Amino acid sequence: MEAESEFKEYYAKNMRGISGWFKARVYTIERWLYAAHRITGILIVLFVLAHFYSTGWHPGLWWDALLGIIVTFHTANGIRLILAELGFAVGKPLLIKKPSQRPVSIEGVQRYVVVFALVLFVVLAAIWAYYALVVQPMMG
Amino acid sequence: MASEEAKEYVLPPEVLEETMKASEELWKPVRKIKFRIYKYNPRKDYAPYWEEHELEVSRGMTVLDALLIIKGEADHSLGLRYSCRMGLCGSCAMMINGKQMLACQTRVLEAAGSGDVVELRPLDNFPVERDLAADFTSFFEKHRAVKPWIIRNDDVELNNPTGPYKQTVDEYARYYQFTDCIKCGACLSACPTAATDYEYLGPQALAQAYRYIVDTRDNGLDVRISVVDTEHGCWRCHFAASCSDVCPRGVDPAQGIQLLKKLLIKRKFGFKPHKPAEALPAKVKAEKKG
């Protein structure tokens, strides 16, 4: 009886749960960035804890390059988020709307900021990979 | 003279013919579409189930039209909510092929795309009332929580108004965009935070909070801070911008929330809220007296 009512409650509430965080397919690119930001954030916390508790631990060669991708994504997207969440680069409210107005906060300056963040991510990740794959092995 | 004027308004026959042709074209059945409809009555059913109906649809047919045909001809028990059929009342938002849209503003062929299935579900992250109708109780409660009305300290003026409050077009432009909200719930349903956090105020309520805070007639910034600046307030928005993406009225709640955050941070550093606008002496009265 108990289990049955819980079962019913699950459907009656109709909450997507954690899978809802990652339901990005039908929405705009910001939703992918949101999901990736969250996942990379959690991965970085896990890495940082390991890095602390056995001091200076890092995963080694190719894994270091992967770590670089995770960290630089979080950095580049984080810069975009700080800008947006402090109210910059999201445009101004409109006085006149077109019949099917697309949101300014997505399709205004924010488009360029997204592209900038992605380019920054690629550049930073490349630099990190260079250090992880070329410079580090030389240093021994 | 009068008959001449009347004549001008009669459509020329070729235009009339063209119009008739176009409307015929618009309502001619073009394709068979399969509708998968979510059926669930939480008071009766053990679990939801799906119902399938096939319908010849025309180019002009909206999802709501199709649903009403299905309700009239195939399944009378189908539960859905609608009222205006023109995107003004905000009753008919539902998941159409996995995305929050107004059933009355979405044409079936547009929703189906190249496929021939249209899947209809009630709004995500809202309790199910029955079938396609969602329960909006908590949604409206959240809206009420941000005090969506003008807050002022001059009770005398409020109770015995002597004239309209002064406001320039620029000041009006700061919040006009957010007044278009029809409370359809699509934004809260699309928000990833709302997928787990049922306490989250949601894009609609927060955008309305911003709308009233920046209204120059209003004096309620400090009152509303205690509502929006909480653990489940505006800081749980992470700018995934899905709310703006699905909003059928171009309200752009994501923008409102980010601007609200900016305002809160500025307030923290001593930024003073605007002085509430003063009442202008009513013109009509003044003229009569003069």
Add this chain to the structure above:
Amino acid sequence: MRESTIMFLHYVTAILIVITGLIHLLANNDPVIGATIKANPVLYLGNMAIFLAALLYHAFNGVRVILIEMVPDRCWTKWISWAILIVGIVTYAVGLQVLMVALGFA
């Protein structure tokens, strides 16, 4: 603390992490610049102390945000915040100690 203070610090620490983290990375990975930074233990330790504090604040606040979105119950929210705060402070103390030992300050 108001949520806006917490989240504002979240952004400030994010920027701090980018700066101090860069110094930390250069110190350990770049043969030339790293040598100059490491030659100055006060700079290195000071940088590490700020980096550690900012990183821990940012990381644990991030975890707190995710947790209170997962468990939105008001009562739980309070306990989560306190638990995270205590874990964060303890980690910072231990981390600082380890650093000082490693660099021969204690």
